[in-house]
Amino acid sequence: MVSCSGECCSLGTLSRIATRRVLEDLKAGETVTICLPLFLAGDSGERMFAQQFPTVAVDGCHKLCATKAIEKYSGKTAAAVDVELILEEHGWDPPASRRLLTSEDMVKVAGVAGVIVGKVDEIKEAQDA
Amino acid sequence: MNKRPILIIPCSGIGKPFGTIGRDATFRVVDELRKGKAETNCLSLLVMGDEEATEQIQESDCIAVDGCPLECARKNIEIAGGRIAAHFRVMDLLRENRGLRPRQVTCLDEDGRELAEMLAERISLKVDELGGEGR
Numbered sequence: 001m002v003s004c005s006g007e008c009c010s011l012g013t014l015s016r017i018a019t020r021r022v023l024e025d026l027k028a029g030e031t032v033t034i035c036l037p038l039f040l041a042g043d044s045g046e047r048m049f050a051q052q053f054p055t056v057a058v059d060g061c062h063k064l065c066a067t068k069a070i071e072k073y074s075g076k077t078a079a080a081v082d083v084e085l086i087l088e089e090h091g092w093d094p095p096a097s098r099r100l101l102t103s104e105d106m107v108k109v110a111g112v113a114g115v116i117v118g119k120v121d122e123i124k125e126a127q128d129a
Numbered sequence: 130m131n132k133r134p135i136l137i138i139p140c141s142g143i144g145k146p147f148g149t150i151g152r153d154a155t156f157r158v159v160d161e162l163r164k165g166k167a168e169t170n171c172l173s174l175l176v177m178g179d180e181e182a183t184e185q186i187q188e189s190d191c192i193a194v195d196g197c198p199l200e201c202a203r204k205n206i207e208i209a210g211g212r213i214a215a216h217f218r219v220m221d222l223l224r225e226n227r228g229l230r231p232r233q234v235t236c237l238d239e240d241g242r243e244l245a246e247m248l249a250e251r252i253s254l255k256v257d258e259l260g261g262e263g264r
Contacts, residue, residue, distance in 0.1 A: 003143060004171070004173055005140075005141040005171055005172045005173050006141075006171055006173075007138070007139060007141060007152065007155065007156075007169045007170060007171050007172065008169065008170050008171045008174070012141075012171065016141070016143060017235055017236075019143070020143065020234060020235040021235070024235065033143055033144065035142050035143055035144050035148075035201070036141075036143070036172075036173060037140045037141060037142060037172050037173075037201035037202065037205060038142070038199060038201050040172065040173060040176045040177075040201070040205055040208075041199070041201045041204040041205050041208070042204075043199075063171075063174065063179070065171060065173030065174060065177055066173065068177055069173060069176075069177060072177075097156075097160070098156050098160065099153055099156035099157065099160065
């Protein structure tokens with residue numbers, strides 16, 4: 001999973017925390033994350049990893065930095081999650097703060113994490129088929 | 130000449146607490162301590178050549194905030210053509226405060242928050258020194 005770094009707005013924070021939630025809890029042991037800044041800085045290990053293993057891009061907004069970076073340097077993503085779109089579909093407002101999420105925001109985190117888990121499961125099912 | 134706000138770019142590394150500490154400190158500075166005098170933007174946008182982000186980085190004094198010795202923020206700012214006016218590394222702050230052992234990555238623990246506060250203060254002083262102005 002590769003989350004956007006998303007410093008410009010709270011959606012980046014939401015992406016980041018949802019990705020960590022999947023990594024640490026929901027799909028612990030089944031997923032890893034690679035560091036997008038390291039990937040962008042040209043680390044060959046990170047780029048090769050994204051080439052060799054199915055990669056889920058988690059983007060905070062419609063600019064799709066994580067998706068575009070992976071496709072530019074490593075190849076097509078196995079799946080992409082657009083957090084901004086998920087919020088729109090649920091009628092949720094973005095978190096007010098970039099730094100601290102409220103308990104209401106954590107419901108949104110759970111929603112996004114659920115979508116990421118769904119993508120991971122789809123990839124695994126395709127691999128097992 | 131109108132001066133732009135100082136542009137602070139954290140690495141936002143997701144694998145270790147240090148990336149989160151740098152990110153948290155950055156937000157403290159731009160959203161609270163030096164609001165209007167400092168701003169931030171997505172590292173990815175800068176490197177991927179977003180037009181507005183490119184203009185911003187080329188017109189601003191930049192402060193790179195790196196979590197670890199790989200220095201991704203510094204490297205990516207340079208790749209994007211920015212000029213680095215100051216560089217902070219979370220690891221350096223950790224060495225000065227060996228009693229603090231941040232462990233949580235997703236949401237900072239007490240030690241992580243303490244380091245983030247210290248770092249934010251240092252960055253704020255540097256913003257003052259560089260003379261960032263609101264737009």
